[in-house]
Amino acid sequence: MVRTMKLTLALGMVGLSAMLLACSSSDSESPAATGTTAAATPAAAASPVEATLTDFAIALSKDSAPAGLVTFAAKNDGATPHELVVIKSDLAPDALPVADGKVDEAAMDFIGEIEEFPVGESQTGAFELDAGKYILICNVAGHYQLGMHAAFTVE
Numbered sequence: 039m040v041r042t043m044k045l046t047l048a049l050g051m052v053g054l055s056a057m058l059l060a061c062s063s064s065d066s067e068s069p070a071a072t073g074t075t076a077a078a079t080p081a082a083a084a085s086p087v088e089a090t091l092t093d094f095a096i097a098l099s100k101d102s103a104p105a106g107l108v109t110f111a112a113k114n115d116g117a118t119p120h121e122l123v124v125i126k127s128d129l130a131p132d133a134l135p136v137a138d139g140k141v142d143e144a145a146m147d148f149i150g151e152i153e154e155f156p157v158g159e160s161q162t163g164a165f166e167l168d169a170g171k172y173i174l175i176c177n178v179a180g181h182y183q184l185g186m187h188a189a190f191t192v193e
């Protein structure tokens with residue numbers, strides 16, 4: 039009885055060793071390709087761009103950032119719910135196509151958004167941005183035409 043258990047244990051350990059060997063050998067077959075990610079680290083550590091939303095304007099704490107992960111900290115200082123939509127465009131901030139009171143996001147290079155949020159609250163959104171020209175808007179119906187847009191450049 040005891041002998042059988044020892045044998046089982048020994049076989050079990052051999053099996054475990056074989057599995058460990060198999061694991062470590064397969065690991066060495068997939069070299070970590072991380073050579074190009076180092077440049078993203080400084081951008082990720084950059085302080086957020088503060089976007090103050092009011093009725094009806096968007097004020098940014100800075101109007102540019104280095105390419106990479108850009109964080110927007112939006113605060114609703116207005117009297118109605120607002121949102122912050124990130125669009126990549128070379129157009130003037132007030133020249134986007136509008137249909138039914140809203141900018142036609144489907145026709146634009148839509149990057150992402152902080153969805154509509156209540157008065158007095160803050161929301162943060164981080165977006166991976168390539169170099170280029172961007173426009174930040176609030177696309178609650180009517181708000182864009184009333185002036186809720188701001189130009190933003192990624193270098």
Ligand SMILES: [Cu+2]
Pocket residue numbers: 119120121176177178181186
């Ligand atoms: Cu708005």
